[in-house]
Amino acid sequence: xxxxxxxxxxxxxxxxxxxxxxxxxxxxxxxxxxxxxxxxxxxxxxxxxxxxxxxxxxxxxxxxxxxxxxxxxxxxxxxxxxxxxxxxxxxxxxxxxxxxxxxxxxxxxxxxxxxxxxxxxxxxxxxxxxxxxxxxxxxxxxxxxxxxxxxxxxxxxxxxxxxxxxxxxxxxxxxxxxxxxxxxxxxxxxxxxxxxxxxxxxxxxxxxxxxxxxxxxxxxxxxxxxxxxxxxxxxxxxxxxxxxxxxxxxxxxxxxxxxxxxxxxxxxxxx
Numbered sequence: 598x599x600x601x602x603x604x605x606x607x608x609x610x611x612x613x614x615x616x617x618x619x620x621x622x623x624x625x626x627x628x629x630x631x632x633x634x635x636x637x638x639x640x641x642x643x644x645x646x647x648x649x650x651x652x653x654x655x656x657x658x659x660x661x662x663x664x665x666x667x668x669x670x671x672x673x674x675x676x677x678x679x680x681x682x683x684x685x686x687x688x689x690x691x692x693x694x695x696x697x698x699x700x701x702x703x704x705x706x707x708x709x710x711x712x713x714x715x716x717x718x719x720x721x722x723x724x725x726x727x728x729x730x731x732x733x734x735x736x737x738x739x740x741x742x743x744x745x746x747x748x749x750x751x752x753x754x755x756x757x758x759x760x761x762x763x764x765x766x767x768x769x770x771x772x773x774x775x776x777x778x779x780x781x782x783x784x785x786x787x788x789x790x791x792x793x794x795x796x797x798x799x800x801x802x803x804x805x806x807x808x809x810x811x812x813x814x815x816x817x818x819x820x821x822x823x824x825x826x827x828x829x830x831x832x833x834x835x836x837x838x839x840x841x842x843x844x845x846x847x848x849x850x851x852x853x854x855x856x857x858x859x860x861x862x863x864x865x866x867x868x
Contacts, residue, residue, distance in 0.1 A: 625653070627652040627653050627654065627662070628652070628653045628849065628850070628851055628852055629650060629651075629652065629664055629707075629709055629714060629843075629851040629852070629853075630650070630651045630652065630653055630664070630851065630852045630853050631648070631650060631705075631707065631714065631716075631839070631841050631851050631852070631853030631854070631855065632648065632649040632650070632651070632853055633648045633649075633705055633716070633841075633853065633854070633855040633856070634854075634856050634858070635671075635695070635697065635703070635720070635856065635857040635858070636805070636858055636860045637697040637699075637720065637857070637858065637859045637860060638860045638861075638862060639723075639725065639859065639860065639861050639862070643695060643696075643697035644693055644694055644695050644696070645691075645692070645693050645695070646679075646681075646691075646692050646695045647681070647689055647690060647691045647692070648669055648681050648689070648690045648705075649688060649689050649690075650663065650664035650665075650667055650669070650688045650689075650690065650707070650709065651663055651664055651688055652664050653852060662688075663686065663687055663688025663689075664688050664709055665683065665686045665687075665688055666683070666686075666709075667683070667690070667707055667708060667709040668707070668708040668709075669681035669683075669690045669705075669706075669707050670705075670706050670707075671692075671695070671703050671704065671705050671706075672703065672704045672706065673696065673698070673701055673702075673703050674701050674702050674703075675701075677696060679692050679694065679695050679696075680692065697720055697857070697859075698720060699720055699721075699722045699859060700719060700720065700721075700722070701719070701720055702717060702718070702719050702720075703717070703718060703719075703720065703857055704716070704717045705717075705718075705841070705855045711845070712843055712845040712846055712849065713843070713844045713845045714841055714842065714843050714844070714851055715841070715842060715844055716839070716840045716841040716842065716854075716855035717840070717855075718808060718810075718811075718840060718855050718856060718857050719808055719857065720857035720858070720859065721757070721805075721806035721807055721808055721857065721858055721859065722806045722859045723758065723804055723805060723806030723858065723859045723860065723861055724748050724749060724750065724751060724756075724804075724806075724861070725748065725804075725861045726746050726747070726748050726802060726804055726861050726863045727747045727748055727749060727784070728746075728747055729744055729745065729746050729747070729802065729863065729865045730744070730745045730747065730786070731743070731744055731745075731867065731868055732744075732745075735790055736790060736792065738792075741790050741791075741792050741794070742790065742791070742794040742795070742867060743788070743789070743790040744762070744788070744789045744790070744800060744802075744865065744867075745786040745787070745788055745789075746760070746786055746787045746788075746789070746802045746804070746863065746865075747784055747785070747786045748784070748785065748786070748787075748804060748861075749783075749784050749785075750777045750780055750781060750782055750783055750784075750785055751782070752781060752782030753781070753782065754777075754781075755776075755777065755809065756776070756777045756806070757774070757775070757776050757777075757806070757807045757808065757809055757811070757812040758774065758775040758776070758787070758804055758805065758806065758807065759772070759773075759774050759804075759805040759806075759807045759811070759812070759815060759858070760772070760773045760774070760775065760787035760789075760802070760803070760804055760805075761801075761802075761803040761805070762787070762789040762800055762801070762802055762803075763800070763801040763803075764791060764794060764798055764799070764800045764801075765798045765799055765800075766791055766793050766794065766798065768791065771789050771791070772815070772819060773787060773788070773819065774807070774812050774815045774816050774819065775787065776809075776812055787802070787804060789802070794867060795867065796867050796868060797866065797867060798866070798867040799864065799865070799866055799867075800864075800865045800866075800867060801862065801863075801864055801865075802862070802863045802864075802865055803860055803861070803862045803863075804860065804861045805856075805858035805859075805860050806858050806859045806860075807856060807858055808856075810840060811840075811854060811856050814837065814839055814840070814854060817837050818837050821837065838850065838852075839851075839852065839853050839854035839855070840854055840855055841853055841854065841855055
């Protein structure tokens with residue numbers, strides 16, 4: 598009985614030592630966040646595209662507010678204008694007649710709250726994923742599954758790649774960027790590992806062709822958001838700005854990026 602009383606006392610003591618700490622954070626005025634990724638999947642027409650607009654929100658907010666009632670359009674180099682229409686006040690704007698042309702330049706124009714936001718980018722091509730190699734003895738433990746998605750870089754051309762790995766495991770997709778500075782013309786690979794990955798899991802592998810400007814932008818973002826990027830309350834070394842600008846009020850700059858990519862996708866079943 599004494600032992601049970603002691604255990605009960607210690608459990609009560611440790612439970613009562615938990616304090617709830619309210620963190621007061623400074624709240625800035627909301628800014629427009631532009632998620633304008635035009636993805637031209639190989640062997641498709643690429644006609645159906647969407648752009649998502651939201652507003653920045655305090656850290657502890659459960660809901661990200663949509664940016665509704667905007668006018669969204671993309672102009673190409675041949676005089677075509679593609680209008681994106683919002684779906685039911687969601688902040689997601691759709692177009693079903695987009696015409697993707699590799700190496701063509703496109704301009705995004707957004708009118709939100711009587712301010713004009715613009716960005717210009719080129720639709721970049723990408724080589725196909727040749728094959729996937731699986732290693733079942735990876736990681737520090739020698740028991741993790743590792744995947745390498747191989748592709749052959751074109752020789753004599755500056756190329757930049759953005760890899761995305763999405764698995765059945767409910768975690769954030771694995772993102773990485775590569776350039777061919779030291780691998781020009783060679784067979785190289787995008788790398789993925791996840792300690793909970795098991796035989797039978799489905800992994801969607803996407804390789805995007807991107808511009809050097811997007812490569813630099815994403816490289817910095819991934820560095821700041823990675824394991825060495827500190828905790829959620831650590832101040833960022835610098836605000837990462839994309840290629841979107843506010844031409845009406847430059848001080849009210851947006852977040853996000855306007856990217857156009859040819860995409861190669863491979864669905865892989867873990868062996």
